[in-house]
Amino acid sequence: xxxxxxxxxFITFEGIDGAGKSTHISNVVNLIQAQGLTVVSTxxxxxxxxxxxxRELVLHETMHPETETLLMFAARREHLANVxxxxxxxxxxxxxxxxxxxxxAYQGGGRxxxxxxxxxxxxxxxxxxxxxxxxxxxxxxxxxxxxLAAQGRLLDRFEQERVDFHHRVRDAxxxxxxxxxxxxxxxxxxxxxxxxxKQVEETVLRYCL
Numbered sequence: 001x002x003x004x005x006x007x008x009x010f011i012t013f014e015g016i017d018g019a020g021k022s023t024h025i026s027n028v029v030n031l032i033q034a035q036g037l038t039v040v041s042t043x044x045x046x047x048x049x050x051x052x053x054x055r056e057l058v059l060h061e062t063m064h065p066e067t068e069t070l071l072m073f074a075a076r077r078e079h080l081a082n083v084x085x086x087x088x089x090x091x092x093x094x095x096x097x098x099x100x101x102x103x104x105a106y107q108g109g110g111r112x113x114x115x116x117x118x119x120x121x122x123x124x125x126x127x128x129x130x131x132x133x134x135x136x137x138x139x140x141x142x143x144x145x146x147x148l149a150a151q152g153r154l155l156d157r158f159e160q161e162r163v164d165f166h167h168r169v170r171d172a173x174x175x176x177x178x179x180x181x182x183x184x185x186x187x188x189x190x191x192x193x194x195x196x197x198k199q200v201e202e203t204v205l206r207y208c209l
Contacts, residue, residue: 001064002188004072007088007091007095008088008089008090008091008092008094009093009094009105009133009140009208010084010093010094010096010129010130010131010132010133011028011094011096011129011131011132011134011135011204011208012095012096012097012098012100012101012133012134012135013025013028013095013096013097013098013132013134013135014098014099014101014105014134014135014136014137014173014184015137015138015139015173015189016105016141016144016169016170017144017148017158017166018139018143018144018145018146018147018148018159019137019138019139019144019189020139020147020189020193020196021075021097021135021137021189022042023029023155023193024116024137024196024200025041025097025184026041026137027197027200027201028042028095028200028201029059029095031201031204031205032093032095032098032204032209033074036207037090037092037093038090038091038093039093039094039108040083040084040087040092040093040095041066041095041096042083042084042095042096042097043077043096043097043098044072044075044079044097044098044099044102045058045059045071045072045075045076045103046075046079046099047075047078047079047082047084048079048082048083048153049077049085049090050077050078051075051079051183054072054074054075054113055075057071058072058075059156059157059158060112060157062157063074065077065107065112066113066117068107068111068119069103069111069113069118070104071120072102072107073103073124073125073154074090075098076099076103076125076126076197079197080125080126080129080171083098084127084129085129087173088129095132098162099131099134099186100122100126100130100153101134101136101176103118103122103162103174104122104171104172104173104176105169105170105176106158106169106172108171108172109168109169109171109172109175110158110161110166110168110169110172112168113149119140130183131146131183132183132187132207133183133203133204134177134180134183134184134205134209135183135185135187135200135203135204136164136173136177136184136185136186136187136194137187137189138143138170138173138186138187138188138189138201139170139175139189139190140170140190141163141166141170142163143183143190145163145166149194168173174186176194185204185207187199187200
């Protein structure tokens, strides 16, 4: 095993709805804690009291795509100021379920937001901070849809979108990963959970620990 890095790291999990990334977040948190490190586990949209209120609006209220994007970045700014940045300043690690790559994929790829507007917001809100490692759980939308249907729960308005929306989201994620291959590591999510778990752990250990 590599020597332990005491400097806080920022790890994010990404993927289309139904890709199964959430299952592996707790495993990574446990892996980091096993190294004697402190880790903060959080999510977007959300992560703060205000962010959770904005999450409810974004997930359940119909709105203009640019309004949706602005709310995402508003929640992100609050999240950075009150959770992510203080944790990293303490030397803690942060594991986050989604970050700006999700906005690039869902609002940019899925909704068709102008990439220049996304880039301007990203530069304004967190030009100084980007994840050290992003794990992108890649899965064909048809399989992801089957997984969501099998859960038997009420779906939010993103999960209810047509399959072509999810194809655009997936394509945007892969475009982003191709542009930043050192940061974004693609995980084939169409494998047995134990195989995925091993790949995720090996990737975190290799890149961050």
